[in-house]
Amino acid sequence: MxxxxxxxxxxxxxxxxxxxxLLILEIKVPSPGTADLGRQLLRQWxxxxxxxxxxxxxxxxxxxxxxxxxxxxxxxxxxxxxxLLLLLGITWVPYPxxxxxxxxxxxxxKAAALLYQGTYFVIAVFFNILWRHANRAHLxxxxxxxxxxxxxSKRYAVGLISYLICIALVWVxxxxxxxxxxxxxxxxxxxxxxxxxxxxxxxxx
Amino acid sequence: MxxxxxxxxxxxxxxxxxxxxLLILEIKVPSPGTADLGRQLLRQWxxxxxxxxxxxxxxxxxxxxxxxxxxxxxxxxxxxxxxLLLLLGITWVPYPxxxxxxxxxxxxxKAAALLYQGTYFVIAVFFNILWRHANRAHLxxxxxxxxxxxxxSKRYAVGLISYLICIALVWVxxxxxxxxxxxxxxxxxxxxxxxxxxxxxxxxx
Amino acid sequence: MxxxxxxxxxxxxxxxxxxxxLLILEIKVPSPGTADLGRQLLRQWxxxxxxxxxxxxxxxxxxxxxxxxxxxxxxxxxxxxxxLLLLLGITWVPYPxxxxxxxxxxxxxKAAALLYQGTYFVIAVFFNILWRHANRAHLxxxxxxxxxxxxxSKRYAVGLISYLICIALVWVxxxxxxxxxxxxxxxxxxxxxxxxxxxxxxxxx
Amino acid sequence: MxxxxxxxxxxxxxxxxxxxxLLILEIKVPSPGTADLGRQLLRQWxxxxxxxxxxxxxxxxxxxxxxxxxxxxxxxxxxxxxxLLLLLGITWVPYPxxxxxxxxxxxxxKAAALLYQGTYFVIAVFFNILWRHANRAHLxxxxxxxxxxxxxSKRYAVGLISYLICIALVWVxxxxxxxxxxxxxxxxxxxxxxxxxxxxxxxxx
Numbered sequence: 001m002x003x004x005x006x007x008x009x010x011x012x013x014x015x016x017x018x019x020x021x022l023l024i025l026e027i028k029v030p031s032p033g034t035a036d037l038g039r040q041l042l043r044q045w046x047x048x049x050x051x052x053x054x055x056x057x058x059x060x061x062x063x064x065x066x067x068x069x070x071x072x073x074x075x076x077x078x079x080x081x082x083x084l085l086l087l088l089g090i091t092w093v094p095y096p097x098x099x100x101x102x103x104x105x106x107x108x109x110k111a112a113a114l115l116y117q118g119t120y121f122v123i124a125v126f127f128n129i130l131w132r133h134a135n136r137a138h139l140x141x142x143x144x145x146x147x148x149x150x151x152x153s154k155r156y157a158v159g160l161i162s163y164l165i166c167i168a169l170v171w172v173x174x175x176x177x178x179x180x181x182x183x184x185x186x187x188x189x190x191x192x193x194x195x196x197x198x199x200x201x202x203x204x205x
Numbered sequence: 206m207x208x209x210x211x212x213x214x215x216x217x218x219x220x221x222x223x224x225x226x227l228l229i230l231e232i233k234v235p236s237p238g239t240a241d242l243g244r245q246l247l248r249q250w251x252x253x254x255x256x257x258x259x260x261x262x263x264x265x266x267x268x269x270x271x272x273x274x275x276x277x278x279x280x281x282x283x284x285x286x287x288x289l290l291l292l293l294g295i296t297w298v299p300y301p302x303x304x305x306x307x308x309x310x311x312x313x314x315k316a317a318a319l320l321y322q323g324t325y326f327v328i329a330v331f332f333n334i335l336w337r338h339a340n341r342a343h344l345x346x347x348x349x350x351x352x353x354x355x356x357x358s359k360r361y362a363v364g365l366i367s368y369l370i371c372i373a374l375v376w377v378x379x380x381x382x383x384x385x386x387x388x389x390x391x392x393x394x395x396x397x398x399x400x401x402x403x404x405x406x407x408x409x410x
Numbered sequence: 411m412x413x414x415x416x417x418x419x420x421x422x423x424x425x426x427x428x429x430x431x432l433l434i435l436e437i438k439v440p441s442p443g444t445a446d447l448g449r450q451l452l453r454q455w456x457x458x459x460x461x462x463x464x465x466x467x468x469x470x471x472x473x474x475x476x477x478x479x480x481x482x483x484x485x486x487x488x489x490x491x492x493x494l495l496l497l498l499g500i501t502w503v504p505y506p507x508x509x510x511x512x513x514x515x516x517x518x519x520k521a522a523a524l525l526y527q528g529t530y531f532v533i534a535v536f537f538n539i540l541w542r543h544a545n546r547a548h549l550x551x552x553x554x555x556x557x558x559x560x561x562x563s564k565r566y567a568v569g570l571i572s573y574l575i576c577i578a579l580v581w582v583x584x585x586x587x588x589x590x591x592x593x594x595x596x597x598x599x600x601x602x603x604x605x606x607x608x609x610x611x612x613x614x615x
Numbered sequence: 616m617x618x619x620x621x622x623x624x625x626x627x628x629x630x631x632x633x634x635x636x637l638l639i640l641e642i643k644v645p646s647p648g649t650a651d652l653g654r655q656l657l658r659q660w661x662x663x664x665x666x667x668x669x670x671x672x673x674x675x676x677x678x679x680x681x682x683x684x685x686x687x688x689x690x691x692x693x694x695x696x697x698x699l700l701l702l703l704g705i706t707w708v709p710y711p712x713x714x715x716x717x718x719x720x721x722x723x724x725k726a727a728a729l730l731y732q733g734t735y736f737v738i739a740v741f742f743n744i745l746w747r748h749a750n751r752a753h754l755x756x757x758x759x760x761x762x763x764x765x766x767x768s769k770r771y772a773v774g775l776i777s778y779l780i781c782i783a784l785v786w787v788x789x790x791x792x793x794x795x796x797x798x799x800x801x802x803x804x805x806x807x808x809x810x811x812x813x814x815x816x817x818x819x820x
Contacts, residue, residue: 007214007271009622014222017629021706022229024637029713037723041730052703059699066622066695077396080271084264088257091226098234108242115246191692212419212476219427227434282601285476289469293462296431303439313447320451417624417681424632432639487806490681494674498667501636508644518652525656
């Protein structure tokens with residue numbers, strides 16, 4: 001049985017690995033001999049920022065996926081389908097990130113921010129669907145820590161509403177909306193306890 | 206022994222992971238400052254649809270591959286070769302999907318649909334070859350569920366004929382043919398039982 | 411210990427998976443509305459052939475790598491270095507394959523064939539270095555089948571000389587040289603015995 | 616517990632595998648019929664060199680990552696974060712390598728060398744952070760070899776200072792600075808003992 005969730009995790013790891021590195025392909029090497037290279041490199045900063053942000057945020061999602069699957073020990077057909085949905089959302093992240101980075105300061109900034117925040121909201125929905133299904137279908141191990149899983153459920157519900165607020169904030173102020181997005185990334189990155197003890201389960205809610 | 210099928214599965218997972226994400230590279234970021242970004246993004250819908258469909262259909266194939274390898278416990282040389290053939294077919298999927306998406310509504314629509322349906326037929330042939338070989342060569346575990354494996358065999362035979370019908374339908378009506386393709390994807394995605402019990406084998410036919 | 415070769419194999423599987431799929435990125439979707447799509451697709455045949463050949467030949471190398479690591483149970487530092495060398499050679503394959511496909515029938519055909527055959531010779535050298543080191547350093551399991559490993563050693567020595575002959579043949583006739591290349595691929599793909607028994611070791615020489 | 620570091624390693628392996636092969640996408644196939652193919656291929660040497668160097672140096676980092684995780688048996692949240700930081704640095708390597716290769720002999724050579732050496736310095740910082748955290752948080756197994764881990768700590772501290780010196784050397788002489796970079800790669804590639812015994816721990820410092 002465990003071998004099977006192992007394969008779901010391995011496939012997911014492959015998709016995460018590709019998604020994190022995709023944006024490096026967008027960063028073009030400046031051609032030599034035309035202008036000052038240092039200045040040319042500095043002018044590419046939106047691509048650099050997009051790369052680092054997309055890597056960091058997909059990395060945080062990987063940590064969350066990893067955390068869920070320390071609780072999920074069994075699988076069923078729907079779990080595989082919902083996991084694929086989630087991966088679909090995650091591989092999409094580099095695209096809106098690149099759109100936002102390149103339209104920063106241009107007229108398309110608001111549309112780009114909507115696409116960006118909408119993507120994160122949809123991913124939050126997919127994370128909730130996956131997690132709620134694992135709860136409903138009792139896919140945890142026998143020794144699962146119910147207080148830890150409940151903390152995850154609560155956190156994910158809060159995340160859902162927060163990303164909706166971020167979308168609404170785009171009409172008020174694009175920078176404020178993105179600040180909310182970064183705050184939410186930090187919220188999902190930081191666990192309540194920093195060290196995961198050897199045999200104590202996870203305790204990351 | 207089990208370690209060895211594990212490596213075949215791991216390599217397959219890597220190929221599946223790359224195949225699912227390939228089409229995201231086709232989606233270009235619109236350059237800023239030219240026109241309304243929202244409208245530009247909407248005009249890219251064929252690329253979006255191609256990405257989602259290719260991701261979904263390759264995902265369904267991954268679920269099927271996963272299902273086969275819950276039964277297949279041993280391997281031989283031909284299994285590796287037939288698995289490579291199947292993977293070759295799967296990594297090809299993004300290409301006809303992109304061709305069809307970009308030629309939708311143009312004169313090339315019929316040729317694109319033929320290429321697309323032909324690809325799925327060839328993949329169905331490869332799935333049948335792999336599965337029939339595993340049956341013939343007794344590569345299952347000792348406790349394999351013969352009713353479950355027979356249900357898979359029947360389903361795969363039906364799939365083969367159905368994809369042939371889809372190819373023929375292209376000359377009658379391209380939308381009808383593609384509707385058949387989507388229906389077949391659903392047919393292969395949905396298992397008879399939704400929850401895979403802990404020690405009961407698979408039961409997905 | 412076994413866990414460690416597992417990681418070497420997992421990393422190799424990732425590199426193999428990427429190398430097999432790289433050439434699909436070279437196949438461009440024809441733009442709609444210009445000419446007959448069917449004809450445009452047919453004109454792309456060199457790219458298709460290059461994709462299938464590079465997939466098939468890297469797949470055969472994967473099978474060989476897999477076969478070596480059913481014997482290799484322990485690792486040392488040099489094994490990791492030699493494995494990296496081999497992977498470097500393998501990820502290079504799509505490039506000379508694409509060069510040969512695109513220059514087929516042009517003046518550059520001979521240079522392209524040299525680059526192509528030279529690549530296979532270098533990979534054969536790397537396979538020999540890896541395998542000879544595993545022999546010298548006694549990295550096999552305690553129950554290793556010495557007749558099977560000796561058969562592999564012989565086969566690899568023959569391969570080395572045969573690829574040298576293929577290089578020489580380029581000056582005589584490019585098609586003859588490539589025919590030799592295909593024959594060698596078949597030589598490395600086919601094992602003496604087709605079914606690998608459960609507990610009988612490999613027996614693939 | 617071990618299963619969990621296994622997943623961190625699997626995800627890292629995927630990222631390493633992609634990073635090593637990324638630069639092959641930069642090598643373009645010369646179009647046929649224009650000029651002497653052999654000469655065209657030779658003119659691409661900076662791309663070839665960049666590919667081999669980036670593959671080799673990322674390969675050496677993989678060996679080092681592998682070495683660290685033969686000691687690290689447990690994980691905590693920060694280890695995952697620091698590992699992601701390190702992977703971010705590693706996937707970045709192909710970019711400065713390509714910049715340096717293409718600007719070699721041009722006016723931008725010094726800026727390119729700074730970007731290149733700066734990248735290696737940052738990666739050395741990330742390796743130190745990861746390793747020092749594993750030490751502080753006692754993430755090793757119970758039977759860990761403290762002399763081996765201390766040797767790694769010393770080596771990493773030396774590496775940090777050496778990469779700083781390489782950065783300073785750019786203003787004196789770009790070739791001297793790059794020679795230092797190559798020497799450091801060799802320094803991190805070669806272990807004190809070549810064969811890793813079966814049950815003796817690592818002994819690679």
